[in-house]
């Protein structure tokens with residue numbers, strides 16, 4: 001099955017976390033499983049924090065891009081639109097909160113399971129459970145905001 005990220009327009013497909021065109025990035029892939037969004041990622045040995053465990057910044061990064069992708073997919077779903085239909089929905093991170101509940105073992109795949117808890121205007125809130133071998137090790141809460149037309153061009157105020 002195609003992942004959400006396979007449908008990102010080329011000009012937003014370079015993100016370090018989720019861009020399919022970023023050779024150095026994580027290139028995560030997220031799909032619907034019922035009402036949950038799911039990303040599976042296998043960490044490399046160099047993603048270490050304490051030996052044997054995953055670096056927390058990687059977990060935050062995975063939650064971040066899993067959530068922005070989930071937000072876009074949720075908005076398409078809410079409008080009954082195909083992921084390739086135009087104009088495309090693009091979401092950036094307004095807020096990223098992570099609770100690290102337990103060390104995450106590095107020796108196997110990590111699963112992120114997201115639930116959409118709010119869709120309002122340009123905002124989508126995604127809650128994500130991070131599991132390693134079925135054990136909940138972290139929880140994320142992301143407020144994703146539809147990218148403004150002038151993103152990156154507004155002058156600092």
Ligand SMILES: CCCCCCCCCCCCCC(=O)SCCNC(=O)CCNC(=O)[C@H](O)C(C)(C)COP(=O)(O)OP(=O)(O)OC[C@H]1O[C@@H](n2cnc3c(N)ncnc32)[C@H](O)[C@@H]1OP(=O)(O)O
Nearest residue numbers: 007008012015068072089090091092093094095123143145
């Ligand atoms: C399938 C195809 C999909 C394509 C997708 C490709 C994506 C690829 C990209 C991948 C990216 C990967 C990920 C990355 O790395 S994204 C890179 C990291 N993120 C950024 O650089 C974002 C920088 N910030 C901004 O540009 C602006 O501040 C944004 C756009 C976020 C909001 O500024 P804007 O002026 O536009 O917003 P608004 O004031 O009209 O508010 C609108 C609503 O939002 C609510 N709000 C705002 N901020 C926050 C906050 N911090 N916490 C909680 N809520 C917040 C606000 O209360 C309001 O809600 P409500 O009052 O209506 O309820």
